Amino acid sequence: MTVQDRINTYWTGRAPGYDDYQQRPERLAADREAWAAIWARALPTAPADVLDVGTGTGQVAMVLAGLGHRVTATDLAEGMLERARQHAATVANGPVVLRGDAVDPDFPAGSFDAVTSRYLMWTLREPAVAVANWVRLLRPGGTVAVVDSTWFPEGLENASENFTDHYDAEVRAKLPLAAATSIDQTVEVLEQAGLADVTVTPLTSIYELDQRFGVAPGHEHQMQFLISGRR
Template identity: 65%
Template sequence: MIRPVQDTIDAYWSQRAPSYDDYQQRAERRELDTEIWSRIWSSALPPAPSDVLDVGTGSGHVACLLARLGHRTTGIDLAPAMLDRAREHAAALESPPRILSGDAVRPDFPAGSFDAITGRYVMWTLREPLVAVASWILLLRPGGVVAMADSTWFPQGLGDLYDDAARRALPVAEATSIDRTAEVLREGGLVDVEVTPLHEVLELDRRLGVAPGHEVQLQYLVTGRRP
């Protein structure tokens, strides 16, 4: 079941890649996004340079930003078209992140490879999120940080997004509270789990709008630490 489910997710995001990335690159918002998200990630991560893995990197937004902040960054994803976009953006940087094909649930790296693991808009679309968190803990050095930015995007249900099998396999996707994401991090073995509302992002969305088909809503940064 895992492979067909993940194939469905990957195919959806590959199809969405051009429009999704183009929206993130809008000139009127790009610099403000970079400024705000730089503060958000810097507040959560160890000082640069640190070794950071960005799971579900998509078009590389977070991976490239963290590389610009001086981190040694690796971004992984399984959607081919998203990886193409991420590699294009990375190639334009003086000190680019590595962009690799890889599964956010079971990243294939040696234990203790990273100081931090990040993800933006990833938790809701993870199959087996508890397995993912356990995998991330193994990859972290002692005291390492997990930082996930997300929201409750589909409290009324996923509708026709993905197929029935994929929808049933995503336990966080239809959560009605961000507390569910925090619970997953705790249940997976992280400590000092905290939820921080991202009011700056909310205000920016109110001013400049959000992607077609999305609604303006509060996002959160959910963090935890490896014991």
């Protein structure tokens, strides 16, 4: 079983609980409003062609489609894809959900106006290769916009037992950003891929929602960041 296979197996198993937590009704409307504002500021004016890589259960893809973008969403974890397809089917002009590798998306060069991801960079093998491939997919002036944080600055060994069964030492060794201690390490990956005007925006609206509603079990309350740059 490859490193990516083990990651896929973990997230397929996590998909139902992960999705149910993301969809909990007491926070759903506030989350949608906050994320819609974040992505609207980050991306070109709708309608644009957007690729959401590592889409998981499709939360970002659904928000982007709601903003009027033409969205293609990819992931490798079958459990996540199943949930994403269920969500996409509930709306007109929903995301097109496909199985695909975020490191090497199988699309022609210049296919998209933007590439997005959320909570992917930390668990992405070969992030420098991946972002370079995303840039290749962009049209001139296109945008890469990613959201993440420093989830495990003290190392993934401190995570839950079930998690480390899949994210073992071999997997962790292949994920350069998994134990990043600063968001600047993600910034550097985007800059080295040749993106211009790379900026970091603290997502205070999400931080405040986490204060109000709490964070997922096993997580710390911490700032998330939007990192974006232009081709």
